[in-house]
Amino acid sequence: MTVTRPARLTGAALCAALALIAAVWILKDLAALGSPVDLAWYWAGDHHFLIRGRSATSLIDAVLLVVSVAAAVAALRSRHAASALAATGTVTLALRLPGLWTPDSGALVTAFLELALAAALIVTAAVGRRPATASYEPLPTRPRTGPAVAAGVLLCVTALVVALWELYWSTELPLEITVDRFIGGRSVIKAALAPPPGWLSLVLVAVYGTAAVSAFVRARHSRSLGLLAGAFLTAGGIAEIARISRYELVGHWADLPTAEQVGVVSAFFELLAGITVLVLLAGRGAPAAAPGPYPSAGMPPPAPPHPPPPGW
Structure with a gap:
């Protein structure tokens, strides 16, 4: 199965939007904490410096940012990016679902937006697929x-x-x-x-x-x-x-x-x-299997017609 070019462009745009949302929140946390090192330690589980500010993001946001960027690049470069788009949308949907009952208004709006983008990404990956019928469209290994x-x-x-x-x-x-x-x-x-x-x-x-x-x-x-x-x-x-x-x-x-x-x-x-x-x-990946021989390869020639036509 391959992905049509409109679906690939749509999927890349949706992944870029997910990455942009995560990047905005991370930049907001950097402004609040004042140091990338402090933010990295917060993501690692050290919360002792929260008196200087509170982070809204976690390590999950950083990973989703990288995953979204990678899926966007895959969608732009490969006709076989349906699995990458679907996996990115599904994991984003699962991780952002608890945000629907968070008391933080900013996180709630972000959850709604990211859930909509993730659902659209899954639909795009499913609807944009088509069978690879042409011989020059090899299947993913x-x-x-x-x-x-x-x-x-x-x-x-x-x-x-x-x-x-x-x-x-x-x-x-x-x-x-x-x-x-x-x-x-x-x-x-x-x-x-x-x-x-x-x-x-x-x-x-x-x-x-x-x-x-x-x-x-x-x-x-x-x-x-x-x-x-x-x-x-x-x-x-x-x-x-x-x-x-x-x-x-x-x-x-x-x-x-x-x-x-x-x-x-x-x-x-x-x-x-x-x-x-x-x-x-x-x-x-493993090399694709070589195509099988034609039905006539390795078989004896057909018997001549009987009676033979003139000039046989």
């Missing part, structure tokens, strides 16, 4: 078997780790806080645009699991889903390791409780898994 299986295993393990951490917090925290982690509430401190942490975990488990299944079956769209999952994995791992370095948790390993030790190991695994998935799925 599938990932090679080895890298696809390895990426699928890493994504499956990561989805399991995220699910187990959410199960752990649900048993350690009171029921009210556990509910707030999924639907938002006063007991959860987060940026205005950020989804609740439990909701984010559910979305990430769905993204990692879907990307893993598509990688196992070597679907043609597995590269777009895998790179999207790898981007979230890598960004989350970088943020966690930065926080670990900030508080020198590795240097005090023996004094850490078991949960903190497991968290440190999970952070390093998350970063390594994310980078590995990106490398495995960004490489060259």
Whole structure:
């Protein structure tokens, strides 16, 4: 399947609009905090300097900005960008949905706008598809078997780790806080645009699991889903390791409780898994199968007609 040129241009424009919204909010936070370094530390989980200002964005906004720009470039350069457009629209829709019940008016308006753009992006990717009938329109290549299986295993393990951490917090925290982690509430401190942490975990488990299944079956769209999952994995791992370095948790390993030790190991695994998935799925795909021989190739010539016509 390919994407028509009008659909590609429309998808690129929608992705550019999503990226622009995220960029405006990030610039607004930079003006409030006064330092890109402080904003980066806030995204990594260090909120001790909030007396100088409060950030409305989170690491999710930065990742969505990069993903939207990448999808816009893919739509302009490739006729096979339907999966990239659909994946970008779907993950944006899922992550911005909790913004509909946020008390912040600016975040609420942003959520409505981004949900509309994300829905339009999904519709554009679906309606703009057409079969590749011409011989000069090759289908997108599938990932090679080895890298696809390895990426699928890493994504499956990561989805399991995220699910187990959410199960752990649900048993350690009171029921009210556990509910707030999924639907938002006063007991959860987060940026205005950020989804609740439990909701984010559910979305990430769905993204990692879907990307893993598509990688196992070597679907043609597995590269777009895998790179999207790898981007979230890598960004989350970088943020966690930065926080670990900030508080020198590795240097005090023996004094850490078991949960903190497991968290440190999970952070390093998350970063390594994310980078590995990106490398495995960004490489060259498997070569397309050569077309089969013509029906007459390798077959004996037909028998002469009987009786033979004159001059045979």
